[in-house]
Amino acid sequence: MDVFDGLPDAIIVDILNKVGDVRTLLRCSSLSKRFNSLVPQSESLSLRLDQFVTTESQPGSPVSNSFQSSLYKSFQGCISRFSKPAKPITIKNLSPDIPSKILSKFARVKKLEVVLPGGDASLEKAAAVKWKAGYGKTLETCTVLAFRSASTVCSPSPAYSENESDAEFVNGLKTRVEWTISALIAASTRHFLMSQVVKEHEEMESLVIHDKEGEGTVVMGTEGLREFRKSEAAREGVDERVEKNRSVVPSVRMSMRHAPSLKLKSGICLESATLVIVRPSEGYSDIGDDELATEAFAGNCMYGEAVVALLKCKKNALEMNSF
Structure with a gap:
């Protein structure tokens, strides 16, 4: 037997x-x-x-x-x-x-955990981006940490430096916005990819979508999944997709902090280090932003340390229309 x-x-x-x-x-x-x-x-x-x-x-x-x-x-x-x-x-x-x-x-x-073959954010060579997005029927939050390069050569003393001219700030701002948009597009692409699965599996309580390179993660909890199904049922037959391969990103407000040169305790120096916290403009509130950013990169020593340092930097607020 x-x-x-x-x-x-x-x-x-x-x-x-x-x-x-x-x-x-x-x-x-x-x-x-x-x-x-x-x-x-x-x-x-x-x-x-x-x-x-x-x-x-x-x-x-x-x-x-x-x-x-x-x-x-x-x-x-x-x-x-x-x-x-x-x-x-x-x-x-x-x-x-x-x-x-x-x-x-x-x-x-x-x-359900979904592992994708690789990251999908479009970045310049040597640049790196890490992001984590929470979704319901649409984007709820997105935390982005990016930098142009990492090396052991860094400006001395302070953990971070804000000594840059207005021209340097404006030029760098374009790059930081491009990083953020790239991360949002990647998140919306993953959200759309799993839309059919979410609608068909009504008992699903947790969905995590990430790539094996560790670039970004999309998370949908019980409430977010339920909200998505209800919204899809209400607008059945209405196509709000962009380029037929991603969900629409709503109008958002961004809380952006950056340091031209960020030196970590390990001796690694991150050039043009940037932290962006994105929330929908509708019902916007920045309450809990610090906790959101810290939680997004908990467990990763280098990125976690970078977040703590960047949260001490000056905050710039930006708005972006839906796309």
Whole structure:
């Protein structure tokens, strides 16, 4: 007798939830009729899109034909399909139908983590950006930390410097705004990518979308997911997408702080370090901005330290129209 067969279904589902990885779970569904019936009950999933979509997959097709057929082939067939290395893909080329099709087998998704193949913010060479955005029916908050370069060569003494001319400030402002817009576009692209999944999986309570390079993260909690579904139902048939691959960014107000040269305790110097906290103009309030920025980069020593230092800098307020 197979002792594993003696385990109750509830324990098997709990084990599957600990596994989480969608690719592995889809393999398990091919093992037996029992697994085929229990895998769809998995509630906690992790979806790595670069494992399912390759550069040969066309934007118009939800998944490649070979992947569609592999779901119904034998376990050996699945191994042969999944053993092929995935090629890099461009996030903007992905359709919401792709994650929707992959997750269609799962009926009780409550927690979903989506890992994208790479960052999608457009930056100049050597520049770096980290961002975290909270979404409901639209953007709720976005915290952006960026810098032009990092090195061990830095101006002496103070942790940060604000000694720059008006001309330097204006020239730098254009770059800082471009960084912010790039991060907002990346966030709205990810939000739109998962829109179909959010509408179809009504039991979902938590959605986190990030890339394996650690560039940016989109978070949707229970209230945000519920708000999004209600708004989508109310405006069904109305297309508010821009360029057909991202959600609309609402009119926002930005709280921007920067330092031409920011020296960290580790000795690393960040050039043109910038911290931007973005909130929708409607019902705007900057209460809790400091806590929001600190929480966004908690657990990352260098970026966390940079945030603490930048919060001491002079704050500049800007407004941006919807786009």
